[in-house]
Amino acid sequence: MSQFDAIIIGGGVNGLIAGTLLGRRGKNVCIIEKSNRFGGMASYSVDGGPTLAHSLYNLSPRVLSDIGIDPQHPVLSGKPVSTVSLSEDGRHIVFKNEGVFWSEGAKHPESDAWTDLTQQLITYGGLLRQLAEAPPPGGQKAILSRGGLNEFLRLAKLGIGLKKLGKPEMRRFLQVVLSNVHDIVLDDLPEGSVAGMLAADAIWGSATGPRSPGTVFNLIYRLGHGGNITQPAGGMSALTDLMVEAAQKAGCVLMPETEVFRILLDDDTVSGVATNDGRTISTPIVLSNLAPKLTSLMTGHSIFDIETTRQFRNIRARGTAAKVNLRLKDSSPLPGLPDELADERLIYAPSVGYVEAAFNPAKYRQMSKAPVIEAFKMQTADGASWLSTIVQYAPSDLEGGWTETAKEQLAEITVETLSRALPGLGDQIAGKQVITPDQIESATGAPGGHWHHAEMSLDQLLTLRPANGMSRYSMGPKGLFQCGAATHPGGDVMGLAGRNAALAALEAQP
Ligand SMILES: Cc1cc2nc3c(=O)[nH]c(=O)nc-3n(C[C@H](O)[C@H](O)[C@H](O)COP(=O)(O)OP(=O)(O)OC[C@H]3O[C@@H](n4cnc5c(N)ncnc54)[C@H](O)[C@@H]3O)c2cc1C
Structure with missing residues (x-):
């Protein structure tokens, strides 16, 4: 027994x-x-600081x-957050369900193009979600078995979903899904922060840059459940x-x-x-x-x-995302950021080209000196105030290893990069935690x-x-x-x- x-x-x-x-x-x-x-x-x-994953x-x-x-459940009823693309000139860009806006409130000229492209990718995400909710097709089940029939019905549903898109859209889906995010985004949007934000969302955690094949798939995967972002209460x-x-x-x-x-x-x-x-x-x-x-x-x-x-x-499996948690001296808003944006998701990815350039050093086992960053301001259970950041292109196989000096350098780069858009951030920092991919491997396997x-x-x-x-x-x-x-x-x-x-x-x- x-x-x-x-x-x-x-x-x-x-x-x-x-x-x-x-x-x-x-x-x-x-x-x-x-x-x-x-x-x-x-x-x-680490020591009660922000967790590795920080948004849903x-x-x-x-x-x-x-x-x-x-x-x-109350834990899941956290407020949906908007994304803010941080700009050096202080004119940050806010992405909401209703469109894209300048931080002072006016509609951004690329709002409609962004909405159209995002909606299209969300539709494709819905199709791929049907594939995600079951083992991938291609098993050797007899069609008349229960599993075989379910698989057949699921594929039929996907086929109907594709058909419903209409011929031109279906052609576009097949073209888009295997492409690189650089080409797809810059076909519809001018180079800059709006395009950069989409490129960033296609590469988190992966050893790819916007020009790498298949990066649109990653973006669609991320949008598979509609694209809303929340933080659990x-x-x-x-x-x-x-x-x-x-x-x-x-x-x-x-x-x-x-x-x-x-x-x-x-x-x-x-x-x-x-x-x-x-x-x-x-x-x-x-x-x-x-x-x-x-x-x-x-x-x-x-x-x-x-x-x-x-x-x-x-x-x-070459990890490229590190966590740099910055403990803040107090819970007041970040410098250079209007109060009402303080709790939103902050991104530093000023263009598609910037994201690609950030990837280049990682190809050669170097950390990016100008990384792509996602940040949330948050409080931990002990009441401490943090800027929790994911820093993209900190490769697991860093040449020379992730020594204390290398970690300190990554923390400095993170603060320097964010300070371009949030001037004076450095003065607000009371402590730093750096969690690198090698550490994540030894903690979780x-x-x-x-x-x-x-x-x-x-x-x-x-x-x-x-x-x-x-x-x-x-x-x-x-x-x-x-x-x-x-x-x-x-x-x-x-x-x-x-x-x-x-x-x-x-x-x-x-
Ligand atoms: C820096 C970073 C930031 C991220 N941010 C986000 C985010 O904001 N939002 C998001 O949705 N996703 C995020 N992710 C991704 C997400 O956290 C993971 O994809 C997901 O949690 C993986 O879950 P898992 O259960 O498959 O594996 P894991 O979380 O890796 O779980 C594996 C478990 O196995 C245990 N284990 C290992 N060896 C043994 C053993 N021998 N015996 C017993 N137990 C063992 C480990 O301790 C661990 O608990 C992030 C990832 C990273 C690295």
Whole structure:
């Protein structure tokens, strides 16, 4: 008799969601997490500072309903935020649902073009969302089986959705979805801050620049749930606490501060896991929230053929996003920013060319001296005021490594860059935290500290995610599944990878 029907290795967002869904379907589930806090990258913080992830834009309503979280829950009722593109001349640009405005209130001349392009990308995002809510097409299910029929219906729906677009739009969709964001954005908008903001939203966390193929896909992925951005009330860790509560309600046993180091096999079938505190826990099903290479190290390579082992090794995951949290001396508005914009999402990406130039050093293992930055002003539970920033193009494999000097340099670059638009920011800073991709990797296991555990590039998407032949969540030995961000459809605080993996595990049950 197994101790659990299923064990989840890793209690990140996807692990929590996979476990909760299985628990709600009557399975006796244990979620094992190596750190003392569940939530993975979404809730990782240092000394109570801001968490790595700091905003919500892609959380799937389908996931919430599957794990029994009310979308109206107070934690999720945070105010939608606008995006502000910071300008050196103090004329910041504000992006709202109603269009684009100068910070003093007048409509921006590129507002209509931005709205048209964004709406079009949101429509495409809705189509891709249908693909995201299930394993990618291409399984070998008989059409008359339940799974086969569902897959057929889903594809038919997607086909109808595409058809409804009309011929010219459909042609445009196919042209756009595989393109680079540089070309698509600059076809419709002049070079400058409005275009720069869209380019920035296509590259967060990835080792690509606006000219890299497939970057429009990333932008569409980000807009897949409509493009609204919110911050959960109480911060991201309040949301992951809510997920922990849902897992407990579903009957899951939560095991924090326990590291799995081995997946046990009986011949070619999963039989349990071994943990660092000397326990072996039996189960016929394991879902791993970790990237495939780490998971395969836990089973041992001998269960996989050479080609598969090579594929694990070749999955690209070069993290490029660092967190620089700036503790502010007081909670007064940032210098150079009107009061009413103080709580919005701030972006420093003055043009598409700037974003591309910021990427160049990262190609050669250097940090960008003029990075792309996303910032939120926020308060942590202890009442401290912070500017939480994501700094893009701080490569995991920095030449010379992420020494204390390199980290200090990144913090200085961040303050200098933001100070171009927020003059005097430096005088407001009481302390700094720098969290680099190598640190994210050692804290969470994400290869290269990568935002999505594996690059979201055309050769690692859909049926090719995380690698050819592994897109339907099962992996090698019978009973082993992957449920983390490296699997389809990818990461963000979205949860579909965990949900889809749990459904695949249920479906595979005899
Ligand atoms: C700098 C940065 C900023 C980001 N900002 C945002 C944002 O604002 N909004 C957004 O939507 N997304 C953001 N993301 C992306 C998002 O946080 C991730 O894509 C998502 O949280 C991944 O979730 P996951 O559950 O798949 O994996 P993870 O969060 O990586 O979870 C894996 C879990 O497994 C645990 N684990 C590892 N090894 C073991 C072991 N041997 N035994 C037991 N447990 C183990 C880890 O401790 C971890 O909890 C950001 C990412 C980064 C790097």
